[in-house]
Amino acid sequence: MPGFNHIRVRKSYSRDTLMVSPVDENGVADRWADASNPHVVSAVATATIVDDECNGSLPSSHVAALGLADALRHVHILRRGPETSGGPEPRPALPGRVATHTMVRFIDLTAWNSDDAETFWRTRPIMGLLARPKGATRMVLNSSFDPRHPRLREASFSAYFLGLSEVTLIFTPYERVRSPPPSGDLMPMSAANTPTGTPTTSPRTSTDKPTRPGFITSNIPPEQRWLGMLNDLMYALSECFGGTTCRFTLVGVETIPAAALNLDPALADDWPSRRETVRKLIGRQVNFTRGVYPPQPPIPADELAHLLQDIRILTREEYRQRVGAEEFELFTMW
Known part of the structure; x- marks a missing residue:
């Protein structure tokens, strides 16, 4: 196996073995070899892009994983995914040992957990506290979502940005191949549901089944979730605005339904106004969350205005033009 620039790592489907494969120009990995073989490790040791597909299926003490991670000394980008929402955070296999500048995480915020109508919408969007690669100062979070999800506005993010110098949050909408199971409990989210676009529930006709909880949300009351599905990110932003220097870029906000952001439906097609709103x-929201827990004084208006101007809010096409087609593909496609 000759040396390769881009590799993908996963656990064997049949045994407790770590497998590694080169990734071709089309993003295909289909030449898998056993990573416990020292010749294989030597061949891929110069890789600069590594895809971690283990997704927590390997313990952090796995011998082959430790050996491969220690051999990868030239990694520029470590990509992890795809991860689905809900459940405990997976244990890190590679990120805690691989040294790299940039980590890219892929997560599906509205993944189906079941075909059963009773559990269909019981999902939890989560971006948690996974171990970062050693030396990582740049984080890219690619969040795919179904814009038709009736509780998208209530999405709950758990994020941690302290110590980073650059954070890019990319939103990637998609539509399911299948239709949701029929349900009389939840209506699809739309601006017509309520004046603010808040998802609503219809009355139950039976009392023998409990109401489904939908998303697990933060402790901020609905009337103070001014940014809807982006609301909980303000916890992380407010921490970083407290004296650290970190550049934030939000990409693809134009793809999120106005109702999911608690925005006036009139802003749906007015991108400049939507961006500034x-x-x-x-x-x-940042100043509100600073007063929640633990209580902190609000950021003065002039200082806050300066900090907000440093936040880049770009369309997906604007971001593609800024970073180039190759990097855009690495950050948005698995």
């Missing part, structure tokens, strides 16, 4: 609401 989101920026102002970020400032409002």
